[in-house]
Amino acid sequence: MKFLDQLRAAERLNDSLLCVGLDPDPAKFPTHWKGDAGRIYDFCAAIVDATKDLVSAFKPQIAYFAAHRAEDQLEQLMAHMKRTAPQVPVILDAKRGDIGATAEQYAREAFERYQADAVTLSPFMGRDSVEPYLRYPDKGAFLLCRTSNPGGDDWQMQRLADQPGQPRLFEHLARLAQGDWNLNGQLGLVVGATYPQEIERVRALAPDLPLLVPGVGAQGGDAQATVAAGWRVSQGGGTVIVNSSRAVLYASAGEDFAAVARRVAQATRASLRPASPPAAG
Numbered sequence: 001m002k003f004l005d006q007l008r009a010a011e012r013l014n015d016s017l018l019c020v021g022l023d024p025d026p027a028k029f030p031t032h033w034k035g036d037a038g039r040i041y042d043f044c045a046a047i048v049d050a051t052k053d054l055v056s057a058f059k060p061q062i063a064y065f066a067a068h069r070a071e072d073q074l075e076q077l078m079a080h081m082k083r084t085a086p087q088v089p090v091i092l093d094a095k096r097g098d099i100g101a102t103a104e105q106y107a108r109e110a111f112e113r114y115q116a117d118a119v120t121l122s123p124f125m126g127r128d129s130v131e132p133y134l135r136y137p138d139k140g141a142f143l144l145c146r147t148s149n150p151g152g153d154d155w156q157m158q159r160l161a162d163q164p165g166q167p168r169l170f171e172h173l174a175r176l177a178q179g180d181w182n183l184n185g186q187l188g189l190v191v192g193a194t195y196p197q198e199i200e201r202v203r204a205l206a207p208d209l210p211l212l213v214p215g216v217g218a219q220g221g222d223a224q225a226t227v228a229a230g231w232r233v234s235q236g237g238g239t240v241i242v243n244s245s246r247a248v249l250y251a252s253a254g255e256d257f258a259a260v261a262r263r264v265a266q267a268t269r270a271s272l273r274p275a276s277p278p279a280a281g
C-alpha cells in the first residue's frame, strides 16, 4: 500500500491526527529503568503497545538510538511495530541529505534495513539528493520546510531575490514539493506547530501534501491552531500528522509510565480533533 493511503487509513481507523514520537532518552526513563540504554526497546515497545489505537503514525528519531549504539533495538522496534500495529505507518525521523550516491545508501537504510514507511529529509542539497528515496514507490519522504526551532529563521525565512515575488526559502520549497519535485505523489513537508501562520502559508502553496507537524507538547505549539491552519481533508486537500514526543513519553517517571502516556495521548488526540472528523476524507 502507498504511504499516503496507509496514513489516511490509520487516521480513519484510529480517528486521529496524532503521531507519537519515539525519542528514547535513558536519562529520562522511569525510575526502575533510568539510565539503562539496554531498555530502549522495552521502553518504546511499551509506549507503542499503549498508544497504537490512538495514533495516525509513529515517528522514531534515529539519533536517540544511534547515540546509544542501539540500532539493533531500533530494528527490533520497527519489527515490533510492523507485527503488532501494521495499520500504523512509521516515519523514520533521520533528516538525511547528501549527494545521490550516498542518498541511495541512506534510502536503503531507512526503507530496507529499518522497513520505515516514510523518512524525513533535509532538502538543502537539492532535488538529486531527494530522488533516490522516491525510487521506492510506496514510501513517503518529508522535506524540512519551516522547522519548529527558532534557528529555522536563519535560512528558511530568507527571501530569494532571483525568484518572482521574492518568496522566502520555505515558500519556494513548498512550491517545489507540491510541483516539480513530487514525481509520484510521495512528498510531504515538515512545518513546526510553533509557527501556525507559516503552516497556513505552506498549506496555501502545497494544498495536497501531508504536513508533518512537530512542536505540540514540550515545545508549546498550539494543537487547535495547527489543525485549523493545516488540515484540509474535508475540502479534498491535505492532512496533518501532529507529532508529540517528550510530553507523551515522559509524562510519568513511575512504573505506570505507559498507562499515563496513553492518557496524555488520548487528551492530545482529542485536542487535535478537526471541526469535521478525519473520517470525512
Ligand SMILES: O=c1ccn([C@@H]2O[C@H](COP(=O)(O)O)[C@@H](O)[C@H]2O)c(=O)[nH]1
Pocket (backbone or CB within 6 Å): 021, 023, 061, 093, 146, 147, 148, 149, 190, 191, 192, 214, 215, 216, 217, 218, 219, 243, 244, 245, 246, 247
Ligand atoms: O522542525 C522540527 C523537525 C523535527 N522535530 C523533531 O520532532 C520531535 C519533537 O519532539 P518533542 O519532544 O515533541 O518536542 C523530535 O524528535 C525532533 O527532533 C522537531 O522538533 N522540529
